[in-house]
Amino acid sequence: MSAAIETPPISKPLDISIFQLTLDDLPAGPPSRQQPLVNPISMCLGVALVISQEAVESPSTYGRYFLVHPEEIELDETLHPVFEDISIVFPDEIPDDSSQHAFWFNTGLKHGSQVLSQLLDQDIVEFVHPIRTHVTGPQGGGEDEMIEYPLVRVKLTDKQMAKQCGSCEIWEQRTDKERLSICSRCRNAWWCDEECQLSGWKRGRPVPHKKLCRLVNTS
Numbered sequence: 001m002s003a004a005i006e007t008p009p010i011s012k013p014l015d016i017s018i019f020q021l022t023l024d025d026l027p028a029g030p031p032s033r034q035q036p037l038v039n040p041i042s043m044c045l046g047v048a049l050v051i052s053q054e055a056v057e058s059p060s061t062y063g064r065y066f067l068v069h070p071e072e073i074e075l076d077e078t079l080h081p082v083f084e085d086i087s088i089v090f091p092d093e094i095p096d097d098s099s100q101h102a103f104w105f106n107t108g109l110k111h112g113s114q115v116l117s118q119l120l121d122q123d124i125v126e127f128v129h130p131i132r133t134h135v136t137g138p139q140g141g142g143e144d145e146m147i148e149y150p151l152v153r154v155k156l157t158d159k160q161m162a163k164q165c166g167s168c169e170i171w172e173q174r175t176d177k178e179r180l181s182i183c184s185r186c187r188n189a190w191w192c193d194e195e196c197q198l199s200g201w202k203r204g205r206p207v208p209h210k211k212l213c214r215l216v217n218t219s
Helices: 112-122 194-203 209-218
Strands: 018-023 043-051 061-068 101-104 126-127 150-155 181-183
Touching: 061 101, 061 150, 112 126, 194 209
Parallel strands: none
Antiparallel strands: 018 043, 043 061, 101 150, 126 150
């Protein structure tokens, strides 16, 4: 039998925090069908919790962080790479306390450095103090590639970030009627409805939530 799901009674889609980004390769508004993304572009920060690959021996979860459009819009996201995972995970260096929403920011993305600068300016994230970096080793057999990925902490509250359905993988938006429901047992998964919750419980990725929920609660 699957765990119960619940919707936080005081949390509404309007709690999701919106910020503005300006990107070099986007024109100024107004938007059109041919050019749906224009400067400044409204975005929100989304978080999806993932089970670590070592879950059988040492169950734990960590967050992956995404730029998400806060409202419905006619858009082919495959043609607009601003909608992407802005975090990068090094298996041996996952931040210790996932509840603090700290992650390695992927400055290697097309708009990575530009986006990071604006998120810092708007008080969406902050550098962890003291600043820590991750430096890569040899790439493709060549010389060391010294790329620094800063460790940042999200300054938004948990309610201010969009969540992702653990089954169909859609993101919450401010135009939704209500927030996704949360697993009442482990509080590490969200669902659109009972159908998605049952599907994720039995056939979730990378493992069924039935297994993840039990592991997290016995860790």
